[in-house]
Amino acid sequence: xxxxxxxxxxxxxxxxxxxxxxxxxxxxxxxxxxxxxxxxxxxxxxxxxxxxxxxxxxxxxxxxxxxxxxxxxxxxxxxxxxxxxxxxxxxxxxxxxxxxxxxxxxxxxxxxxxxxxxxxxxxxxxxxxxxxxxxxxxxxxxxxxxxxxxxxxxxxxxxxxxxxxxxxxxxxxxxxxxxxxxxxxxxxxxxxxxxxxxxxxxxxxxxxxxxxxxxxxxxxxxxxxxxxxxxxxxxxxxxxxxxxxxxxxxxxxxxxxxxxxxxxxxxxxxxxxxxxxxxxxxxxxxxxxxxxxxxxxxxxxxxxxxxxxxxxxxxxxxxxxxxxxxxxxxxxxxxxxxxxxxxxxxxxxxxxxxxxxxxxxxxxxxxxxxxxxxxxxxxxxxxxxxxxxxxxxxxxxxxxxxxxxxxxxxxxx
Numbered sequence: 570x571x572x573x574x575x576x577x578x579x580x581x582x583x584x585x586x587x588x589x590x591x592x593x594x595x596x597x598x599x600x601x602x603x604x605x606x607x608x609x610x611x612x613x614x615x616x617x618x619x620x621x622x623x624x625x626x627x628x629x630x631x632x633x634x635x636x637x638x639x640x641x642x643x644x645x646x647x648x649x650x651x652x653x654x655x656x657x658x659x660x661x662x663x664x665x666x667x668x669x670x671x672x673x674x675x676x677x678x679x680x681x682x683x684x685x686x687x688x689x690x691x692x693x694x695x696x697x698x699x700x701x702x703x704x705x706x707x708x709x710x711x712x713x714x715x716x717x718x719x720x721x722x723x724x725x726x727x728x729x730x731x732x733x734x735x736x737x738x739x740x741x742x743x744x745x746x747x748x749x750x751x752x753x754x755x756x757x758x759x760x761x762x763x764x765x766x767x768x769x770x771x772x773x774x775x776x777x778x779x780x781x782x783x784x785x786x787x788x789x790x791x792x793x794x795x796x797x798x799x800x801x802x803x804x805x806x807x808x809x810x811x812x813x814x815x816x817x818x819x820x821x822x823x824x825x826x827x828x829x830x831x832x833x834x835x836x837x838x839x840x841x842x843x844x845x846x847x848x849x850x851x852x853x854x855x856x857x858x859x860x861x862x863x864x865x866x867x868x869x870x871x872x873x874x875x876x877x878x879x880x881x882x883x884x885x886x887x888x889x890x891x892x893x894x895x896x897x898x899x900x901x902x903x904x905x906x907x908x909x910x911x912x913x914x915x916x917x918x919x920x921x922x923x924x925x926x927x928x929x930x931x932x933x934x935x936x937x938x939x940x941x942x943x944x945x946x947x948x949x950x951x952x953x954x955x956x957x958x959x960x961x962x963x964x965x966x967x968x969x970x971x972x973x974x975x976x977x978x979x980x981x982x
């Protein structure tokens with residue numbers, strides 16, 4: 570049996586909701602992602618796995634900083650020292666938009682070191698492990714660079730090119746599947762979008778139609794025993810009732826609050842011809858906590874309400890966002906300084922954000938100058954829900970008061 574780690578979407582360079590670490594001078598969120606990756610590597614070394622498979626998106630951008638490159642290099646070199654081969658698929662965040670530029674992971678394939686395999690174009694890799702050979706068909710993120718330069722596609726629409734890329738990727742997968750030896754365990758890995766996959770968090774802001782999209786049935790084909798995917802940040806098996814498993818391992822850390830309820834981790838795969846199984850292992854990642862409260866109309870209790878809600882949460886060393894709703898027509902009396910003091914143990918306080926319910930403005934009736942007082946009063950009390958049921962009594966009383974005041978003015982005159 571061959572055992573390997575499947576992970577993806579490391580995203581070194583995501584530095585939202587954090588601060589500089591006082592000991593290292595490195596952003597705290599970058600250290601969070603490094604810690605998560607090292608926990609994956611710790612498991613790989615401790616269990617002496619046969620290889621480590623990373624399915625793309627090492628960085629946030631295709632132009633990582635020297636610090637980000639150093640930390641990723643340091644992590645992967647631990648696997649090299651432990652003599653664990655590393656298979657790397659190039660993702661969309663790793664790939665520059667300009668034709669001819671090197672991708673951000675290419676350096677691992679150019680180093681004079683054995684054990685690093687960078688898949689920057691579709692290929693069939695036969696990897697010799699300590700427990701036998703494994704066939705890996707690798708599909709990097711499909712780009713439009715070469716397609717758009719092809720003259721026959723110059724006049725085609727964006728949607729046509731996207732569809733053409735998806736069909737081409739499917740054809741490439743089918744071709745390499747036929748090239749595989751059916752007696753040897755095989756893995757299909759790629760940084761791809763599958764139609765039935767669930768997006769989460771920051772991914773939802775992307776335009777879904779931009780991605781060349783494949784179907785699960787185009788990936789779960791013979792002779793593959795496991796399909797290891799990257800790109801979507803939520804762990805999911807898209808073929809849980811069939812064989813092989815089609816798995817997004819998900820990101821190793823939370824990118825934003827859209828992922829606050831998701832578990833993050835990596836997959837341990839026991840690879841055996843037609844008997845492959847996998848297990849998702851959760852990582853102890855940075856908690857993202859969103860505290861949301863609807864305040865009462867008692868303004869003196871606003872701060873007390875928020876503090877009580879905070880005490881219900883384990884906010885220590887967490888990234889915290891506080892949202893409170895203020896009822897319409899009620900003054901916001903929250904003591905922000907007191908709330909901030911209660912959050913001193915957090916890793917980062919995103920904000921204390923009020924949402925004021927909008928008071929529905931009543932439409933004023935059009936009145937003529939010559940309208941008599943009784944009609945004006947009738948309209949006034951009719952427009953207010955709190956006085957509509959007592960309109961007649963109120964109009965009568967108001968007319969009486971007006972008459973009394975008019976008599977007083979005449980007697981004084």
